[in-house]
Amino acid sequence: DCNLSRHFSWDGHPCWSPDGKLVAFVGQRPDDQTDLFYVWLSRADEERNTFDKEREAARAAMGKGGDAKKKPDSEKKGAAGTAPVAIDFEDLHTRVRRITLKGVTPAHPFFSHDSRTLAFEATVNGVAGTYKVVLPDKLTPELLTRRRGRALQWLAKDNRLLWLSDNLPAHLDKTFAFSAYQETDLRDYQELGFLMAWARLRDWYYDAGYHGADWPRMKAKYRDAARGAPSHSVFQRVMALLHGELNSSHLGFTASESSKKEWDKTAGFQSWSVVTAHLGLRVDPSAPGPGWLIRDVVPDGPADQIALKLAPGDRVLAVDGRPVTPDTDPAEVLNGPEARNIELTVRSGDPAPRQITLPATTYGAIREKLKTAAFDAVRARVRAASGGRLGYLNIQRMRWDDYYRFEQEIFAEGFDKEGLVIDVRDNSGGFVADRILGVLCGSVHSIAVARGAAPAYLSGYWGRPVWDKPVVVLCNQNTVSNGEIFTHAIKTLKRGKIVGVPTCGGVIATSDVALLDLGTLRLPHRGWFLPDGTDMELNGTQPDVLVWNEPGDAAAGRDRQLDAALDVLKQEVEHEKRNRQPVKLRYAR
Structure with missing residues (x-):
């Protein structure tokens, strides 16, 4: 194994150039900047494609006989096959080059067929899409397409980029829609999802002793129950029972929205949901009328405004014109869209009521x-x-x-x-x-x-x-x-x-694993221990x-x-x- 960057911050999304001479990746650095990085695996290749190229360009510009048309070995066409790359592992991390892209967060880089054009996902100056730079000297991002996707192959013939974009096969901007029909036996499907979860935990759970559970026996114990679950709510319960055998924190199964549709029918006729608004004030439910007696005003809430002049002891007599009494259910007068204004009729000591308007908020806020x-x-x-x-x-x-x-x-x-x-x-x-x-x-x-x-x-x-x-x-x-x-x-x-x-x-590091389209398994894969070896889990x-x-x-x-x-x-x-x-x-x- 070779730690390519030897940097303590996160590095990821690596890709290898088609000619095998370059590796590129994305990395975060302590200045909160995420950038592209690349490294020539051979010092000689870097010299030929960087320093020699610069010298030739300088000679041509100065008119001293430099052959401006001469190309580095890596750019010569028609070579038969690809020569093996000898990797210079010594001090490899010191040769990593950074492409600083201020205000840009690149992701998922991939190389073109020429092994020098590096494309990546990003948003530049407010425009989201796939951008490219050319190593080693054309490092200003150039928009390739406004689409994003995962490259499968970037062919030299006609410069064709074949990739998956919006979950469809595509050639650059053109996507190819298709339909596929599949017959699924739900019992087989649920059994397969269960076996995938069981196997993932078998191979990746942080404790190879499974907190004392007999893991092979657990498969036999719950397999038939998972297969025969009449609904996903029951399937979730079976998964919870399996996970309970580990007596572990940070573990669970979440059903996907698509799988829920088979048993959790939801109405989709409107784009907003009904919520019970909160006014940012609390009332005394035991106080006699008229209206609601304000007990207190929530600090920094919608009612906490100098201009409104609301205080404990004031009374709310009506909400959006509907009179209220101590027996009025707040849901009757406060249900509606989340983002809206509400008009209150309030009495503040003065016998004459007044009208005020304040923005609704949620109980969670x-x-x-x-x-x-x-x-x-x-x-x-x-x-x-x-x-x-x-x-x-x-x-x-x-x-x-x-x-x-x-x-x-x-x-x-x-x-x-x-x-x-x-x-x-x-x-x-x-x-x-x-x-x-x-x-x-x-x-x-x-x-x-x-x-x-x-x-x-x-x-x-x-x-x-x-x-x-x-x-x-x-x-x-x-x-x-x-x-x-x-x-x-x-x-x-x-x-x-x-x-x-x-x-x-409850201390374990986790990752998420998809189980077909049934849902997601939260997988505890790394334990945390005290210096004396004591497991923080259950301690x-x-x-x-x-x-x-x-x-x-x-x-x-x-x-x-x-x-x-x-x-x-x-x-x-x-x-x-x-x-x-x-x-x-x-x-x-």
Whole structure:
């Protein structure tokens, strides 16, 4: 095996030139740019087709007798057969060339018959299609066609590009539609889909011991049930039973929309769906009329506008002209298209009602705003309980937007704090735990001091904020996947104390595998282990301080886990102060 690029970022979509002398691929780099890359497998080929070609062009331009018509060996026509390519493996990665395409994200490159024209999918200046460059010197993308597809062969005769575009065979812009008829025995089809899933798990499940399950026996146990399933809902249940034998997280089967049609008949006569709108305010259902008594206005919701002047105690008397009472089902007056304006008749103390108009939103959007409001309330509570010395951050998932928010908030919230509570309770996972750890575990190797200023390190040199003060991490039984990779790491690296209850114990890397057109299998193919070899799957992070919240605590405004975290953090801050070694500056003399 040969690691062609030897780069830590993702590289993919490789393709080999027809003459075997070049490999091209797509790669991501730390500057968040995705570009094309290529490499000549032989140094001699690169010299003949790059440096010698440049010298000949220069001689021709200078009029010094250079043969402008002379072509590199690779461009000569009529050679019988293709000579074997001797690959110079030594330092191959240092010869990888990058084609920088600012503002363009290329994908799925492929070579033409001349082995020098490289085509790829991209959107350039707002125009999506298939573009080409010519190696090594014509690197400005040129539109080949507005179609996209997967190349099968690019023939020299008539320069014919044969490919699949929009799932149809095509020659450049011309597609060839066809019909094919297939008789399918549904029982055979379901059995085949089941066997494919079972075999994929047999060959690729991360634990070759299958968490103790007798995997060959599982095939015999569920095969007939899958074959005889009378509907895809039953087929899904059989698949769930098979997966349950592994007692594994990150595993499941999702039926495709096309397969669902055999048992899940849906109406397709309209392009929009009916939703129950949310007004961005909450009412007291127990309050007597008239209308709905507003209990509160959701921060940053559609009703939270200065011009509307809505406040607790106001009453909604009608919705789009329809009177409402405390007994009115909101669905009766709020159902309709998602994107629309709603007119309310409101009374605000003054006996005379008034009309206001606000945009409708969804219950899901309001839940997210209420989460944000709840986190802000917890942050205020932490500040109050610590006299402003401690801060609070909540990380709901481990995805890019969560990391960027964390990166901003840890600097803003931690700017004048002595310690931070980092809350990953109910964190559903993702992939940025290591980036967050990079912020929390930066090593200080030196300090910079301006005249009259306190010792510090210039954070701009790190390229990210770095927090090296005490932290306490909150977790619970719903902290899962990359969220608990983070809690395991905090404990393993001894970066801070963990407070709460053991995490879920569901940590596996997955990929998706299509099962015919029945659906998709989520396949756990790579396990995650602690440095001592302990499987994180089924082994959640054990907190340093075990605290369970009791039923009813949330409704009563209590959070025992947060209270315990604050107590621990205060102790950690005091311990850090006692053990902090003052820096004595010794200036050069």
